Amino acid sequence: MLARLALAALLALAGAPARALPDPFPGTAAAYLVIVDGVPLWEHAADLRRAPASLAKLMTALLVLEDGGLDDEVVTSSAAAAARGSRLGLHAGDRVPVHGLLAAMLVGSANDACLALAERSGGTAAFVARMNARAPQLGLHATRFGDPCGFDADRQYTTARDLARLAQRFMAQPQLAALAGRKEVEVATAGREWVYRVKSTNVLLEHFPGAIGVKTGQTRRAGHNLIVLTERDGRRVLLVMLGARDRWWDAHAILARAYAR
């Protein structure tokens, strides 16, 4: 009898809709989620499907790290060299170590570096398949990738909640977390024929005291996306914003408010 009651209670709980968290910043983004010390605090449409833009590169980086061989050299293809948007400026034939490509992809959101990494692991289509296979294993049940670098693609989506999970997995990897917190990084081709200085696209690293990571994203379909992790006095605040109206001002204000509570 007791077991039956417990089962009924469990089923009732499972069926109950999640209680919405407060949304003190309506209109700042199509979706956002604020997590303080692992506990969700504020949200707006955190389960709304949105385009990830370059935040997809967090998953790409996780897979590249799992593959290992960070000192291997990758020869840049003409397709990678022709990548649009943010780019390192690689030319076809340039040989760059994997760790350099990883740095350029995470710090400068370089699409040529990203494509070079995906091509190295069996081509972009195979790589996207791996991303989608890995997503549910990481607890991303409302995410589907369509491009390793986050270019707008049909049937590609994620949510603020899934991206928070992905960011937490990503930042748990010391090598990736270190790169995601760099304001600037130097990337060189093999033999140092060419040396690039790459500035972070996450300007909060420079201007929000306590910002320690993670990544920006921007495409026509996604708008302005951002995941930022901050730490002050042992407290951690993670903010995910998708389709932000005024990404930097608002992120700064939301984070400040989270710490001022």
Next chain:
Amino acid sequence: MHAASRWALVLAVLAVAALAHAQGGPDELWNMTTRMEMAGMPGQSFSSQVCMKKGQTQPDKMSQDKNCKATEMRTVGNKTTWKVVCSGREPMTGEGEVTRTRDSMDGRMRMQGKSGNETFDMTTVISGRLAGACDAAQQSRQVQAAAAQGSAMLAQQCKESMDKYLTVMFDGQSAPCGAQKPEYCGRVTKTAQSMRKPAGYRSAMKSEGLRGQGFEQAGQACGVDTAAVLSDACKSASSGRDWPFVADFCPAQAQAIAAEHCAGRKYTVAMASEYKAVCQRYASGDVGSDAGGASSAAAKSQSQAQSQAQSQQKDASGAPAAPSATDVVKEGANQLRKLFGR
């Protein structure tokens, strides 16, 4: 003598008396229980050991206080009565009686007086039992040593309080270091002079006692116009383009700077400018009552917020996404013009 130091002396007497019992001697060691009762306050009891000369019917503590004098002391049979008059900054009068046998002592003492603007009426009930022998002379020497040590500790505490600008130690009827208030206020006045410049102000604010409302409290105690001091420092900071100082200490100037150089501007441009410190405060919502990027957005009308949400819902279905940066800047600038009245 202040009430605090008077009671400190009494406690010193009792503490030293406790040491005396193990030493033996020609005098009597008594186990004393004392209960103090005061109107409006819960009674407090404490026990102690007191060394008294043979036949003495009251502890020495009254005679330790040079401002207090016992009068009309009478002994009839085994009962002694007396009156006490204390002068000084906290005058009080009292009367007491003690009945003693060879090995017991019971009595009460009532003291009435004024502490600051408040009157008090305190009754102390004492009960003693003879516990053994002790040396009152040795105790007296120890009491003097303890009193000297207490005075040295108080002097040290006053010095440290002076260095830390702890106004509460110098200001008020019962302030432990009240005698040094003129010296303290001299120091506050001199420091306030240096605080008319940003560097001096910043440096002074590192002092524990001046942070928060501390400077204002010190100013009130010493007659220093702290608002004028801060005004001078802020003017100096503005003319010297010390924007971090303005951001930290000058809300009115910071609000004006924010309206002109942060509001409606691109975040990265504002943060790369010389006004970064002010813009950071502005972004955090610390400058002005309603300033701050998200605060501004949150302040927008509900209908506008709803229309934005609807527009974003369209984005999710594939329609053109975020508004242009120009639109956002224009919108932000309009909001801020309303806020700052420009």
